[in-house]
Each structure stands twice: as structure tokens, then as C-alpha cells.
Amino acid sequence: MTFTRRSFLTGAALTGGALFQELKIPELVDARRQGQSIAMTAQVGRTAFFPERDSPTLGYNGSYLGPTLRVYRGDDVEIAVTNALGEATTVHWHGLLIPGELDGGPHQTIRPRKTWRPVLPIRQPAATLWYHSHVHGRTAEQVYAGLAGLLIVTDRDEATLGLPAEYGVDDLPLILQDRQFEDGMLVLPQGMMATMHGRRGDTLMVNGTVNPVARVPRRLVRLRLVNGSNARAFDLAFADHRSFHWIASEGGLLERPVALRSLSLAPGERAEVLVDFHDGQPAVLETGPDGNAPMMMRMMGGGNRLRGERQAIIRFEPQGTGTRSAQLPDKLVTHERQSMSNAVRRRRIAMTMGMRGMRGGAGMGTFGINGRPFDMERIDAEIRRGDTEVWQVSAEMMAHPLHIHGVHFEVLSRNGSPPGIRDQGLRDTIMVENSVELLVRFSHTAATAPYMYHCHILEHEDNGMMGQFIVR
Ligand code: C2O
Ligand code: CU
Ligand code: CU
Numbered sequence: 001m002t003f004t005r006r007s008f009l010t011g012a013a014l015t016g017g018a019l020f021q022e023l024k025i026p027e028l029v030d031a032r033r034q035g036q037s038i039a040m041t042a043q044v045g046r047t048a049f050f051p052e053r054d055s056p057t058l059g060y061n062g063s064y065l066g067p068t069l070r071v072y073r074g075d076d077v078e079i080a081v082t083n084a085l086g087e088a089t090t091v092h093w094h095g096l097l098i099p100g101e102l103d104g105g106p107h108q109t110i111r112p113r114k115t116w117r118p119v120l121p122i123r124q125p126a127a128t129l130w131y132h133s134h135v136h137g138r139t140a141e142q143v144y145a146g147l148a149g150l151l152i153v154t155d156r157d158e159a160t161l162g163l164p165a166e167y168g169v170d171d172l173p174l175i176l177q178d179r180q181f182e183d184g185m186l187v188l189p190q191g192m193m194a195t196m197h198g199r200r201g202d203t204l205m206v207n208g209t210v211n212p213v214a215r216v217p218r219r220l221v222r223l224r225l226v227n228g229s230n231a232r233a234f235d236l237a238f239a240d241h242r243s244f245h246w247i248a249s250e251g252g253l254l255e256r257p258v259a260l261r262s263l264s265l266a267p268g269e270r271a272e273v274l275v276d277f278h279d280g281q282p283a284v285l286e287t288g289p290d291g292n293a294p295m296m297m298r299m300m301g302g303g304n305r306l307r308g309e310r311q312a313i314i315r316f317e318p319q320g321t322g323t324r325s326a327q328l329p330d331k332l333v334t335h336e337r338q339s340m341s342n343a344v345r346r347r348r349i350a351m352t353m354g355m356r357g358m359r360g361g362a363g364m365g366t367f368g369i370n371g372r373p374f375d376m377e378r379i380d381a382e383i384r385r386g387d388t389e390v391w392q393v394s395a396e397m398m399a400h401p402l403h404i405h406g407v408h409f410e411v412l413s414r415n416g417s418p419p420g421i422r423d424q425g426l427r428d429t430i431m432v433e434n435s436v437e438l439l440v441r442f443s444h445t446a447a448t449a450p451y452m453y454h455c456h457i458l459e460h461e462d463n464g465m466m467g468q469f470i471v472r
Helices: 005-013 139-145 192-197 295-299 458-462
Strands: 028-030 037-050 053-060 068-072 076-083 092-094 119-121 127-132 148-154 171-182 185-187 203-206 212-217 220-227 234-238 244-249 252-260 262-265 270-276 283-287 311-319 345-354 366-369 381-383 388-395 400-404 408-414 429-432 435-441 446-455 466-471
Touching: 037 171, 053 139, 053 185, 127 139, 127 220, 127 270, 139 458, 148 171, 148 220, 192 458, 203 311, 220 262, 252 270, 262 270, 345 400, 366 446, 388 400, 388 429, 429 435, 446 458
Parallel strands: 028 068, 037 076, 068 148, 171 220, 212 311, 345 388, 381 466
Antiparallel strands: 037 053, 076 119, 092 127, 127 148, 171 185, 171 203, 220 270, 234 262, 234 283, 244 252, 244 270, 283 311, 345 366, 388 435, 400 429, 400 446, 408 435, 446 466
């Protein structure tokens, strides 16, 4: 068995001999307890991902990531975001259905030393959302450095279900990210690989914790999983193959819990699951190998980490005495079904990364939607509020996670076949391997500032795999 210097240093040596570090839980900021007014500052800091190795990072109200914001359906919440960085930023509320000018996309730039104060009308069902930088051309670098956090919407329907809801105890936020370290210091992968492939790293973190262990009560525990990686998709399962229940997709609760043994999560996607720790046995959540890369990169040998074994993400250690096994509700919420016959048009969205620059030697990939790179000054679609459309989405060269701002959609088909078990529920982000057909309902307005739709591999987005549309 051989150890490379890096794999040795990122292992036990750097965690001070103790293999595990206690899972960090982001501070909970509850809008009602703050009088519906929350202050956040995007700031620079230093973070010790490994003992005695301080890396320069970015965070909101802290050095890496940000607080978990909890907001309530029906409320209007002011969030004052101050930019204390040396560069422009934005804060996008990913998954929140709010008007375009409040969305925090590339058009809502916050200059250094300025404060942006959107008042967000919360009018959607309970869900696990997140927020992150979306500044034009620099989203990938700012998110990689730490500008992201969790946003929880809650409502009465959810509260009556009796789901685990004690934040940080039996209701755990888990922001999953991969990052690259050299000698314990966070490094930013650069170059063609980083652009084509999206920035990946050999080290997995949860809430900024490397090798995390979470102590959990011996009962049903709710995990709010967010893939906050720039580019890496996860293929999650427990090492002991235990089953768990999937209860919520990106848009909120499913109609009923779905028993699963594994669950994939692309960048930008979220899932809420319930895991029963009643038996008191420790459990390790793992991911399969990172396999999403353009064919060309695989041939160039850039894919060492594309093969390989399963990697541990987080270890759970049940504590205390087992109470009665908690009740899993058999019904969650009812969804009003959209009908395809309401669709007023069909749109083709191809996430393209052609190689047109190659012959002239001008560039590598031409990232775009339908072959056209993003242009801040160009509106790609104008849509009537209240309309339903079928989006026929395809992915070129590799799988790309499509995210659409300001909407919820349903999956109508995947690769020409009926949707799979994981395709149910309301979504705002979806992994597209070949093609999917989506039923998209445009219920919110983006008249003075457009909504974005893009690949959530952030390097692809920054390089042009994005479009924008108006809804009025
Ligand atoms: Cu999570 Cu347009 O982004
Ligand atoms: Cu979004
Ligand atoms: Cu992409």
C-alpha cells in the first residue's frame, strides 16, 4: 500500500490524529425572531479546515459559508446584504419564487461597501433552498471560496406533520462540497481541466467540516442534503446499505415518503430524507466515484478520480437511549397536478459545449445554450405569466444539471421514457444526462429584471452556459 504525500496529509495527520471532526452546524437565523429583518455581510476570512492550516476563504457573517436562514410562508422578510469584499458580488436565493428584481442574479450586483435590501415575499410551500453568489463570471470562484448558505422555508402544513424539526439536533443541514487541498490549504484548481470539467477536489466536506462526525439522537432524523459543489455530482448511500425515506424534492414535500437505498444529487439539487437511528448503530453516508466528465477528458487521462472506490462523506453516531421508533407519516402533502394539455408551447434547450474554437486555436469549449453563450444584454425568451410550457432539455458531451430561476417544474419524461422514481415532485434543478422533458409553470414575474436558466456546474455557467428570460 502506498501513500502519496497528499493523501497522507489530508488524512489523520492533519486532523491531529483524530480521524473525525465534529460536524459544524451553521447558526440558525429565524426571520420571525429577527422581526423579519436579517442582516448579512459577505466578508473575507480565514478557515482552518485542518488544524493549524488557515486558508483564505469567504463567508456570510463568518469565514466560510453562511447562517441558515429560516423564513415562513406568508411573511415578507427584509434581508440586508452588505458587501465587505474587495469585489462585486450578488446573493441569489436559489429556489425562492420571488420577482426577478429580488432574485439576486447577475443583474443585482452589490458593489463593495454597498448594502442591498430586498424584501422577499415568501409565498411557497416549506422547502430546503439555498443562497449563493451569482455574480457574472465569478460565481464559481466566490462559491468555491465559501459564499453559500442554507435557506429553509417553513409553513403550517409541514408543522402539522410532526416531522423532525429541532434544528441541529434531529433536523440537520448538510451542505455537501468537494474541495482541493494542498498540504492542508484550500487551493483553487485552474486551467482547462477546471473549466471543462468544472472545479473538483479530492476532499469531501459537510458544512465546511472535513471528515465530519455527527452525534444524533436514537430516533428518526431529518437530513437536509444540499449539493453545494461547483461541479461534482454525488451518488449517496449508507455503507451498511440501510434504507431511508426521501420526503422532499427541491420544491418541497413529496406526496408521500419514498423508501430508497441510494440517491444521486447533482450540483444545486437538494433532497430531504429521514433516517432511522433507533438501532443505535453508527452509520456512514458515502458517495460513489465521481464519473461525470466529457468523453474527451476521460481519453486524455484527466480522470484518475473518475474511477475508484466509494468515499465516506459523514459518520453518524447515535447517542442516548432509543425512544420509540418515531412515526413516519404515510402521507405528506397533496400536489395539484399540472396537465400537459395546458402547455402553450414547446421550447428546446440544449446545454452545449462545442469545440468550435479548436481549429482556429482560439479557445477550447464554446459553452452555451443552443450554441449561444450568455449575454447580459440579450433576453433569450419572453414568457407570459401564468403560462405553462414544455421544455425539451438536452445535454452535450457530459451530464449537465439545469436550473431554472423563478419556477417549479415537473419531469414529464427522461430519455424518452417515463420519469423515474427520483423524478417525482416539484423541482427547480435537475440533472440532464441525455434529455428530459419538463413541464414548467411560470407563476412569478420577472419584468424589470430577468430570471436565469443555466447549467449548475458553476464553471460552465460562468463561461456562458446560461440564458435569461422575462416573465410578464
Ligand atoms: Cu443556484 Cu442560478 O443558481
Ligand atoms: Cu436559482
Ligand atoms: Cu454544464
